[in-house]
Amino acid sequence: MKKFIVLLWIGMLAAFLPVEGAAAVKLACLGDSITAGMGVRKEDCWVSRIARALDKKAEVGNFGVSARCLLFKGDRPITREKAYRDALAFKPDVLLIGMGTNDSKKQNWIHKDDFAGNYKEIIAEFRKQNPKLKVYCLLPIPSQEAREGGISRECIAGEVIPLIRQVARSTKSKVIDLNKVMKDKDNLLVDGVHPNAEGHALMAEHILLVLKGKAAE
Template sequence: MKIIKLILLFLITTNTLFAQIKVSCVGNSITEGWNGNPSYVPILQKLLGANYIVKNNGKSGATILNKGNKPYCKQEAFLRALNDNADIITILLGTNDTKSQNWDKYSSDFKSDYVALIDTLQSTNRNAKIFLVIPVPACRGNFGIRNDILNLEIPIIKQIAKEKGLPIIDANTPLLESCNYFNDGVHPNAEGANAIALLLYQSITK
């Protein structure tokens, strides 16, 4: 009986030691990767190492706004994020919400829809630590994405984080002077993807 208990203890300890921490990256094309522009997710996986498993749950064009032109909550990526049973969730959304067809009509819903997204993710990932990522700057007005509107979103995201007691990862301020990291003004190139991954890595492992 004593030997059996020792074997069970060994198995439990071994499983605990080698259990991977699951990270779910929620986002848009900046997360998913788009048109040859790389995703930061594989780089984040390399930085975090074998003790983590990082999943890409980004969807190109996705919005926080539920009445936006492509709500994240209606995408398959959202279902994957709900079912990940993640230990850590990062949310990098808001860029596509700045488009005129989204923000100009539904900006008053931005905060409530963001909170609803968080609450839904928490409902199925009850023990997950959620990081709200301040979106990267929009260096040019490509794709209808407006940096001046992005600047209106930032204090709302910070307010949500404060009210819900969630940590923030600022992927905006450190990259304000790094427009060369975004070839089309929005999507990161290799240098940009590395920079974003490093910012997430530093916060996750802090």
């Protein structure tokens, strides 16, 4: 009976959280300014909220860098950053990738044919460190910059997200749909791009539900 209860508990937590006494799971969050928590206090960022909620069950690392894109030929690829190398060295058990927002800029999206391939390369590089790595691809929220050629809500919805879903399927990764979570919530975007504290709380809540197996994506 005791064994059954333990197995049931593990299943409810999507099998990624440790049993009592085991080492904490290492969870890495790789992303741009939304992951970094630009515009909100550190403790209000979705990554910090997840870390508090999981407490000692997980060691959470925030490897977000503002203005970075995923495309290797883009203006500021995350792969060139120290944070990326640190994330690899962290050797996570679980990886949350929150990229694609800055890729939607006109200057970056001219390289869109490389997006899926570059995304897969990043996942493959992390899996070299840990073949059992669980990957969650976060779908970008519906951000929109006022300036022409900037972050595009239409590009995110119509092109970036379908490619991320394709990558998730082909790499046996899971999807977390933050776009749906933040849909029609422009009032929670302080500058059209970055969520306020309430927006971060909504995203953290949904991510936790997915990680715990209580939401499909």
